[in-house]
Ligand code: NA
């Protein structure tokens with residue numbers, strides 16, 4: 091086989107990244123350079139353009155801007171506040187109560203929004219100050235916030251699972267969504283366990299026990315917010331609308347709620363739309379660029395050669411899965427989630443499918459794995475947000491992060507070696 | 522760069538969107554073998570299956586752009602590039618399978634293949650894709666009445682939408698990839714396609730009625746970019762065309778087998794296959810033809826096909 | 830000048846985003862309330878998405894929001910950092926010029942002269958792809974202005 095295209099692709103990509111070229115541009119430029127190896131210049135330039143355009147030409151992708159928008163509306167529209175208040179009455183009096191609230195709140199937020207960054211900034215800015223008041227260290231609060239925010243990417247709806255569906259050539263989004271519940275909840279529970287032990291060890295103060303009346307009152311307050319969960323998942327499962335349409339309905343619903351709570355007005359709406367549009371554009375450019383890259387990889391048969399050499403290492407599925415997980419963990423340290431999913435799905439999916447793994451399970455494994463990467467330096471968008479809202483530094487937050495990473499890795503291995511955790515729920519709904 | 526590139530082997534890159542088990546892919550593999558043999562190793566074919574390089578529409582564009590050499594698309598997709606290909610979307614255009622083959626293999630078929638050259642693409646042959654029929658979730662379609670009020674998934678093509686509308690259904694364009702879940706969740710009540718696609722897409726797991734009304738015959742077309750075609754020598758063109766022609770008859774055999782197998786398999790899986798009286802359907806689609814009553818060119822083409 | 834372009838581009842993005850939401854809600858509405866599913870909403874949504882993503886890329890470039898991995902540059906001296914930044918800007922400009930403007934214009938030209946229409950809306954596909962060269966030009970403008978103001 092011809093090694094020139096692989097060399098051009100890898101060397102130019104790494105070179106561009108290391109001098110600080112934004113990831114999307116690094117992907118685009120190295121793709122065009124690789125194309126130039128075997129395609130004349132003008133057709134190569136035109137092909138890159140076409141891939142950028144058509145890479146976005148998918149109805150399923152539309153859910154991404156919509157879930158980003160509804161996430162923003164939830165933050166600004168008072169929905170997040172009401173969810174946290176409810177979570178607080180539930181677990182506020184347990185050891186590490188506020189940390190537990192953070193995890194549960196993040197999971198609830200995650201269950202109605204598609205993005206982890208929205209959740210990290212909402213939880214961090216609301217809960218952070220309260221934790222400090224109760225004597226928690228800033229860093230511990232930030233670490234819990236950062237890791238628990240990623241559960242929202244596994245618990246549906248999830249933008250990154252939509253990206254995976256696209257990259258895998260059309261695995262059912264509804265099935266992926268259902269597959270995410272159990273792993274997401276398991277991860278959340280593990281994080282809560284670690285947080286409880288940590289809080290006990292550090293002898294943090296216990297919160298007040300809430301009366302049943304308070305629980306009831308905050309619950310009633312949170313009902314309209316929780317109802318969104320039923321609309322989104324219920325609508326998808328019963329076939330009233332597709333996952334994409336559900337995201338638009340979520341926008342409509344959060345918008346109405348935001349107006350009803352008088353926290354959003356026609357004056358503030360354009361800025362919210364613009365913020366969501368720019369966040370979307372960052373993701374979309376990555377997707378368009380990756381489409382050029384995966385095109386040129388297919389054109390040069392690169393995934394086939396990589397998977398062939400990977401399978402040559404061992405034919406033991408457990409070892410290969412371990413290797414893939416380690417590669418992904420390593421990738422996640424340096425790369426953000428969306429490009430990683432877009433680049434590595436076409437490479438690894440044929441390998442694991444060859445081992446008999448369901449593409450749905452692999453999607454969850456991949457996302458869970460890269461969630462850890464979102465919380466590690468140097469590239470970790472959720473880490474940046476979490477550290478930013480807590481006004482601390484990455485170095486200080488590393489120590490409390492380590493045991494939480496361990497919890498996530500344990501969850502990852504459970505999901506990797508026990509397919510029932512992901513496949514059972516979709517099978518119940520015949521997906 | 523590498524040694525093989527410096528020799529004078531002409532490699533034709535061919536991309537398509539079908540699975541490697543599909544009859545068209547198998548025929549292409551044979552075409553590659555034949556091509557290498559006929560040309561004494563001077564020409565070879567590199568095949569990219571499963572939509573690796575893009576959807577059907579995008580692959581046509583890649584031919585025009587010049588980064589891909591050949592592709593296979595449904596004539597339904599060709600409509601947007603060579604408008605007269607629309608004619609194949611008309612329901613009950615052909616009397617039967619034999620009539621369809623006669624037209625496709627004859628001068629009219631060739632005329633339509635050549636039509637693309639002004640759009641920088643040249644048709645090389647037709648592959649059989651059978652006839653399309655309705656499959657539905659809740660009840661069989663024995664007459665157009667049964668379609669009333671049903672949401673039927675159609676391809677994004679004006680003719681296909683007109684056809685379903687004239688039969689009384691609500692045409693709903695949904696992408697092929699989203700269709701399985703859409704059927705399952707009841708976003709649409711049914712769809713239409715040929716037996717192998719119905720089988721391979723596993724839509725039979727959701728739709729338990731397959732009504733063989735055989736409304737349209739939409740063949741697949743193998744096309745080459747004129748960029749490449751014009752670059753080839755007369756000798757190379759001959760080799761390629763010969764390999765293509767040999768693949769056509771092979772694919773028709775494979776298709777017939779695949780169709781039979783698909784119908785057997787879906788019935789084994791519990792699908793009720795019905796064969797409704799086609800005349801009631803044929804009468805209802807007159808409206809689709811009326812859309813072309815003012816277009817003399819299309820009217821003429823339709824008449825020539827009908828009288829073939 | 831730059832502020833004005835930001836403003837226009839921003840407003841355009843707001844409109845596209847708003848229309849996208851209304852469009853998809855309309856799609857659900859026509860299917861479930863009206864009963865006759867609309868035939869164009871899916872296609873319109875996808876084309877708006879392309880415009881949002883590609884034009885948004887220019888907007889985001891203007892604000893330097895694209896994620897980069899700046900481990901190496903952070904360790905370098907001030908002078909080297911400035912130099913690396915310049916190299917990155919020039920590379921982006923070259924990509925925008927060759928792939929987005931030249932490649933994009935050729936794509937628009939091909940779809941235009943070859944008369945490719947979209948299936949449902951029957952609009953020339955050239956309009957859809959036009960977003961690419963337009964965005965390329967804007968990115969070149971932003972990056973040149975970044976180079977001039979490099980600190
Ligand atoms: Na989520």
Ligand code: NA
Nearest residue numbers: 423463466469
């Ligand atoms: Na990371």
